Amino acid sequence: MGMNYSEKVLDHFNDPRNVGELKDADGVGTVGNAKCGDIMQVYIKVKDNVITDSSFKAFGCGAAVATCSMATELIKGKTLEEALTITNKAVMEALDGLPPVKIHCSVLAEEAIHAAINDYLVKTTGVGLPEKGCTGCCSSCGKH
Amino acid sequence: MGMNYSEKVLDHFNDPRNVGELKDADGVGTVGNAKCGDIMQVYIKVKDNVITDSSFKAFGCGAAVATCSMATELIKGKTLEEALTITNKAVMEALDGLPPVKIHCSVLAEEAIHAAINDYLVKTTGVGLPEKGCTGCCSSCGKH
């Protein structure tokens, strides 16, 4: 039902995991913009280099919500290094796929994880992740 | 049934009056050509300036047959002068009208009457009707 989403996507949209702010988050990453119609905000708590908790807020379509839900699930319990290896493909696969027009959402979710980890690293070590630059995937933002 | 013909047209097509050659005709007129898809041949017998009998042959559509049938009916018993005043409109009216694409058939029928009378006059007096020239109505003959 709706946009040819998989059962998994609909499940994570209808019953999203890890919704809301983490009050005392160690890192917060926000990507996307309202103009595009997608904003994702990922919160992480980190202890001994391990992501002990994660949550998100999202303004966006069903896929945006579902990818955030899945992404935060995937990184929980992972080390920062492990979390950084989680690609948009991994998020998509975990959701049994996404419709072609919605693939950018999984890219945004990956970027949101990176942004949150970057935020944590900057705060704790003063040094962030190497710049990746815009991947230009969000064809709708009008900038690319 | 068929080409939006009136009842009258269909009657004269299905049961044409005066079909065939008149063996000892005093005048015969042939108009149209096979290329156009319409040939009409009108026969008349004349006595004391009056058309005592008339018949026709026709190669053509339903309207061609019906207009010939009606035209020969209309001229029977008429003087030559009266017959010459019978226009294509008179034939059409007598048939309760013709579809627009078939109006040329009534023109041909009028011409066939004239041609038959002309033939009679040439044969008997050596002088025919004044030349009318082609009316150019037969848009399908390819000449106009």
Added chain:
Amino acid sequence: MNTAIYLDHNATTYVDPKVVDAMLPYFTEKFANPSSIYSISEEVQADIQTARETIQNLLHAKNGKIIFTGGGSESDNLAIKGYAYANQSKGKHIITSQIEHHAVIHTCEQLEKEGFTVTYVPVDDKGVVKIEELKKAIKQDTILITIMYANNETGVIQPIEEIIKIAHQTKIAVHSDAVQIIGKKEINIETLDIDLLSFSAHKFYGPKGVGGLFVKKGIKINNIIQGGGQEFKLRAGTENTAGIVGTAKALEIAMQNWKEEWDKEKKLRDELEKSLLSLIPESQVNGHLENRLANTLNIIIKYVEGESMLLLLNSNKIYASSGSACTSGSLDPSHVLLAMGIPHEHAHGSLRFSLGKKNTKEDIAKVIEVLPGIINRLRAMSPLYKGGK
């Protein structure tokens, strides 16, 4: 459909069972090709003619002819390209608006590629075409103004009478995409004196894939589909007899009591509007509140995104839309709302409810019951929403 609540009649309607009944004979018994010359063809041809006349009577359109087409989009294409091609010797400038359906906008863009120039007149914040801008856009070589009658997303009715008066002062022809208003309201084409007008059967309980174009006497258009001589040589192809007869029947039914239907739907729509506005903070109606189709409510709900709302409404078996049906699969917010000056982030949060004949008070009550909870839930997870704190 059981308890399903369909509130997307501007996208399409079901076919009225009486219309289906009217169509059925043309599939199996009266199936003959109307162009053939035997009796059974003539019957069908006569029935097409009757359908044409029925529509002309209902639309008061005896000052021209109705061409049947393969739908509203084709009608728009035929009107605009057909007029442009046939009249390009007079000029190559066309005026339209920024809020037209894609069938008009993309057709105009196509003509631009072919050397025509097009002015896309803006609208005000109520979604009404700015008449002063339209006047200013008129040039020496303007040949056609094409402005929709009622907008599909907001329902806003455009000042077509005025536009026609202005256009005719300088002999410019006027086309209107009336797809959303025909069948909902009585239109008098002859009084309007409009030159070209498109409609589509599936917007008024007729079949999909069949539409019509009114062409005023004396207005010359080229055909855009060449072939046989059907439809006054303006639309080649064996006639969709069932569809044509169905279109006439549907319009007949629609016009029988359009006023009562209009009033009924207006009452329901107003109730929905009032309740949602009062129950959902930071929500607003898009478009002119008065000059609007009675069945249409376009509402912006800030800080939430349209698709999410639709999905959660869908879970409640409530079917509505966000933006137009054609673009709701894409990421771009509605060009209509953007043209009205609504910011992108708010345009993403628009919902369109469009009511129809079967909708009841209970349907509306259900939406009123369900939607605020959906909004609360989505706002709670929205990074844009600070109100909840």
Added chain:
Amino acid sequence: MNTAIYLDHNATTYVDPKVVDAMLPYFTEKFANPSSIYSISEEVQADIQTARETIQNLLHAKNGKIIFTGGGSESDNLAIKGYAYANQSKGKHIITSQIEHHAVIHTCEQLEKEGFTVTYVPVDDKGVVKIEELKKAIKQDTILITIMYANNETGVIQPIEEIIKIAHQTKIAVHSDAVQIIGKKEINIETLDIDLLSFSAHKFYGPKGVGGLFVKKGIKINNIIQGGGQEFKLRAGTENTAGIVGTAKALEIAMQNWKEEWDKEKKLRDELEKSLLSLIPESQVNGHLENRLANTLNIIIKYVEGESMLLLLNSNKIYASSGSACTSGSLDPSHVLLAMGIPHEHAHGSLRFSLGKKNTKEDIAKVIEVLPGIINRLRAMSPLYKGGK
């Protein structure tokens, strides 16, 4: 229809009742706009997709896509103009034949007005496109060859395989108007390697007003109706869901036992042909006797005119045609017969019988019983006929 005998299936067919049944749900229950995003739309969208795949399977057309259109004429227009516009940078010359349907010929003429050049290849006296002439017509800037698969008037099947081989040697694309053969014979699009192929549902017991165009992968065409993004952006407009589903169902039924049907109709047609030729002096069959649709008999009966014959057949409730349906209302004899070198006066006297599923031996016997008398009667009044004397 009682005792009526319909022998004009090349003009159109009745819709198979099973096809009507397949269509019915899409009017009233499954009515949603396939472009919307709620559940009931997705079902319809999936059904359209299934219809598309069914047709691809039946036509062995997995090497490309099927675009649904508003009929065979539109498919022809979309194929030819769409390809011409999208590929004009490569060249502006098109090759077609003199015996194409008007949907192809008039489209080519339209392109000529727009600066394309078109060669109309002649046919031999059997109605077969002259391959040598076609080869000679190929120029440096030829981009498209469009030749019909089977002629609607004579039934003659054209050497499409050979034409495709020739065309592809120099990278010229091939379109075929296959409106008359699809549904009558199994076609393998993939083996053929054809680039574009048109069909129309109402020629194989499907509904009128819906057709299809096969477009091979990698072949670029422009749309000719702009608007929403339906049909891979190649045909704007809300989909005619009932019509699309009906088309797939009709083709499915047609392909189930096309061979038996072909053989059955061939037997009846051959019986009709043999008897008429022997009973009516100075009559002849038009077109290739072997490479011909099994259901079609085009016969010239000298010294009489087509419409007269049709009217008298009509009085006997026998429905046939003379020339194509589209032109039988006009005075011009068939361009197809003229292209075959048949003189005007004989071309005027052609009759086409095209058989269908319900025709019986008794139908044929009736025609054989009735037609000679009709001919005698008409010849008796024909000034061209001297044989009777």
